[in-house]
Amino acid sequence: MARLAKKQKEAAAKIEKGKFYSVNEASALVKDITNAKFDASVDIAVRLGVDPRKANQMVRGVVSLPHGTGKDVKVLALVTPDKEAEAKEAGADYVGLDEFLDKIKSGWTDVDVIITMPSVMGKLGPLGRILGPRGLMPNPKTGTVTMDVAKAVTEVKAGKIDFKVDKTGIVHAAVGKVSFSPEQIAGNVNELLSTLMKLKPTAAKGTYVKSIFMSSTMSPSIAVDSKIG
Known part of the structure; x- marks a missing residue:
């Protein structure tokens, strides 16, 4: 010491x-x-x-x-099946929807950023008490609620x-x-x-x-x- x-x-x-x-x-x-x-x-x-x-x-x-940032940012893309391929190609670490919603309900939050689509936000509402305090709730103002999932993932990975x-x-x-x-x-x-x-x-x-x-x-x-x- x-x-x-x-x-x-x-x-x-x-x-x-x-x-x-x-x-x-x-x-x-x-x-x-x-x-x-x-x-x-x-x-x-x-x-x-x-x-x-x-x-x-x-x-x-x-x-x-x-x-x-120099940090390997772990990104979860909560998207519908038609958006999964582009999210994976853009570099998202985890891609899916219902299975990850269930994991979050059980307390799993081992990610740095969550990106989702406007149509999915309704499902995230009940998880606010888990995601909010950890700064993980997606927000349109920060670009984490968007239809252009690939762009959002790429930007976050690059240092946004x-x-x-x-x-x-x-x-x-x-x-x-x-x-x-x-x-x-x-x-x-x-x-x-x-x-x-x-x-x-x-x-x-x-x-x-x-x-x-x-x-x-x-x-x-x-x-x-x-x-x-």
Whole structure:
């Protein structure tokens, strides 16, 4: 345990107190301060000046990270038989309908994203208490309820993620892996931040982006310059 504490101190010492790093600087530094023996996830937390309790200040959207997430995303396509072939060809890990609905009812949720069709959503309603808390309920706004199942599967596999501001006003998102180059991490972060700026609610007053922090799974947080627009 003492050895781990020493590494943590060494990592923290590389972060200049009171400094707000540019996205490029933070993307390089997060690699330097990560000592995990596995390919740690790089995460970003953006505190927004919104009140999520008000419907007109809810921030939710999707973004296609140009360099992907670095994660093998497991996709379940809940589709009718006529759509099964295209879902499989697009790379869905699990494809079917009633048999998977039964598995979910029994508590199975070993997937990252569920994609379905408008005609199937009625069957998913009763499963909301299982899927909702896990962020797995398909939603037309995030492109996971669509007739173009193949496109949806392909996009998710390529790095499309959805995000939503939490009750404290923070958007959390994984933007890559420590094995990514600084340029790849920065590219993904900038794409997410650009998307967030486009989603600024007209009802939100004052400073929209209050703070940005970047970290890896086992690293200290790096304060990022929040003056992005």
